[in-house]
Amino acid sequence: MDKDRQMSERGFTLIEVIAVLIIAGILAVLILPRFMGIGGYSANAAQGDVIAAAQYARQSALLGSGNIILSVQGSS
Numbered sequence: 001m002d003k004d005r006q007m008s009e010r011g012f013t014l015i016e017v018i019a020v021l022i023i024a025g026i027l028a029v030l031i032l033p034r035f036m037g038i039g040g041y042s043a044n045a046a047q048g049d050v051i052a053a054a055q056y057a058r059q060s061a062l063l064g065s066g067n068i069i070l071s072v073q074g075s076s
Contacts, residue, residue: 050072057070 053072054070057068061068
């Protein structure tokens, strides 16, 4: 009986391994985008670029440079 008990106490159960993998996956989904620049920083930078382009177009229109076309295209 002692030998059976020792064998069953070695290692982790499948449920424990799956639980750890799920927790690690959730943490990776939440943390990795911040390190890769996918989070709020790149969105704020893009927002600043659009605002700067709109202000430039407005200034050009006010100076009488003719028709101004502002085109914003997303990138992947």
